[in-house]
Amino acid sequence: xxxxxxxxxxKAVLGQLEHARGVLHAIVPAQAAxxxxxxxxxxxxGSFVDPALSERHTDLLFAARWRDGSESFVYLLFxxxxxxxxxxxxxxxxRYQDRIWDRWAAEHPGAKTLPxxxxxxxxxxxxAWSEPRSFExxxxxxxxxxxxxxxxxxxxxxxxxxxxxxxxEELHDRVTMTALxxxxxxxxxxxxxxxxxxxxxxxxxxxIRDIAAAPSxxxxxxxxMSYILNVNEQVKRDELQALLEGAIGPEAKxxxxxxxxxxxxxxxxxxxxxxxQxxxQxxxQxxxQxxxQxxxxxxxxxxxxxxVTGQVxxxxxxxxxxxLEAWSLRVHAAASLDELFAG
Numbered sequence: 119x120x121x122x123x124x125x126x127x128x129k130a131v132l133g134q135l136e137h138a139r140g141v142l143h144a145i146v147p148a149q150a151a152x153x154x155x156x157x158x159x160x161x162x163x164g165s166f167v168d169p170a171l172s173e174r175h176t177d178l179l180f181a182a183r184w185r186d187g188s189e190s191f192v193y194l195l196f197x198x199x200x201x202x203x204x205x206x207x208x209x210x211x212x213r214y215q216d217r218i219w220d221r222w223a224a225e226h227p228g229a230k231t232l233p234x235x236x237x238x239x240x241x242x243x244x245x246a247w248s249e250p251r252s253f254e255x256x257x258x259x260x261x262x263x264x265x266x267x268x269x270x271x272x273x274x275x276x277x278x279x280x281x282x283x284x285x286x287e288e289l290h291d292r293v294t295m296t297a298l299x300x301x302x303x304x305x306x307x308x309x310x311x312x313x314x315x316x317x318x319x320x321x322x323x324x325x326i327r328d329i330a331a332a333p334s335x336x337x338x339x340x341x342x343m344s345y346i347l348n349v350n351e352q353v354k355r356d357e358l359q360a361l362l363e364g365a366i367g368p369e370a371k372x373x374x375x376x377x378x379x380x381x382x383x384x385x386x387x388x389x390x391x392x393x394x395q396x397x398x399q400x401x402x403q404x405x406x407q408x409x410x411q412x413x414x415x416x417x418x419x420x421x422x423x424x425x426v427t428g429q430v431x432x433x434x435x436x437x438x439x440x441x442l443e444a445w446s447l448r449v450h451a452a453a454s455l456d457e458l459f460a461g
C-alpha cells in the first residue's frame with residue numbers, strides 16, 4: 119500500500135479549481151456562498167500544517183473575493199486519519215490562520231485590516247466527529263464568567279464537512295459539484311472501510327460515465343481506481359475492471375493498467391523520498407559527530423599538547439557519539455589522557 123493515498127487524491131482533484139469550486143460552494147454557509155464571487159477563486163501555494171502532523175492532515179488554501187471586491191480566504195484542511203485527534207483542532211486552525219495572515223501581511227505592508235478566513239475541516243473517519251468546533255469551547259473559564267469575558271477572548275468556529283453525515287443519495291445529486299469531485303468524496307466516505315465497495319460503486323455507474331466522457335476523464339478515473347485499489351484490499355483488480363467495462367467499455371482495461379502503474383510509481387517515489395530523508399538525516403548526524411570530534415581534538419591539544427598522538431586521533435575518529443559526549447564533559451577535569459579515556 120502506498121502511504122498517504124488520501125493526501126494524493128485530495129490534492130490531485132480538489133487542488134484543481136474546476137472541482138474545488140463546486141465542493142466549497144456546497145460546504146460553506148449558503149449566505150456566504152452567495153456573497154462570494156466564485157469566478158475569482160484561486161489556489162494559493164504552500165501548506166500551513168505543522169510538519170509533525172503532515173501524516174494526519176493535508177491542506178489547501180484558496181483566495182476569493184466577496185462581491186463587494188474585498189478579499190477573503192477559504193482554508194480547507196483534510197483530516198485523513200480514521201481516528202479522532204486530541205480535541206484541539208480549533209487551536210491548530212488558529213495557528214494555521216495566523217500563518218496565512220502573516221504571509222498576507224508581508225505581501226500587503228501597511229494594510230490596516232485582514233481578510234476573513236473561512237476554515238473548513240473535511241473528515242471521513244468511521245467515528246463520529248466529537249471535537250469542539252469552536253475555539254472558545256477550549257477555554258477553561260470560571261462558571262458564569264464567560265458572558266463577561268467574551269468581548270476579550272478569541273472567538274471563532276470552523277466549518278465541519280463530515281462525509282458520514284451526507285447520504286450517498288444527496289452526494290450523488292449535488293449537481294453543483296463536478297462528477298469527479300462527487301466520486302472522490304464517495305471514495306473518501308466508503309472505499310477504505312466498505313468490504314462491499316464494488317456494489318456501492320456499481321450504483322454510481324452514471325457518474326463514472328460522466329467522468330469518462332469529460333476531457334482527460336480516463337486519466338482521472340485511473341487516479342480514482344488507483345486510490346480504491348490502494349485503500350481496500352477486498353476490491354480485486356479484475357472485478358473492478360469488469361465493473362468499469364460494463365460502464366464504459368474496453369477502455370476500462372487501460373484504466374486499470376494505468377492505475378496499477380500509478381501504484382507502482384507512487385510506491386517507488388515514496389521509497390526514493392524516504393531514502394532521501396534518511397540520507398539527509400544521516401548526513402546531519404555525521405556532520406554533528408564530526409564537529410564534536412574536531413572540537414574535542416582542539417581541547418585535547420590545548421590541554422595535553424604532544425600527548426595527542428595519531429593513536430589518540432584515531433580513537434576519537436572511531437568513537438561512538440555517546441563516548442564523544444562523555445569525553446567532552448570530562449576533558450577539563452581529567453588530569454591525563456588515561457583518566458579521560460578510563461571506563
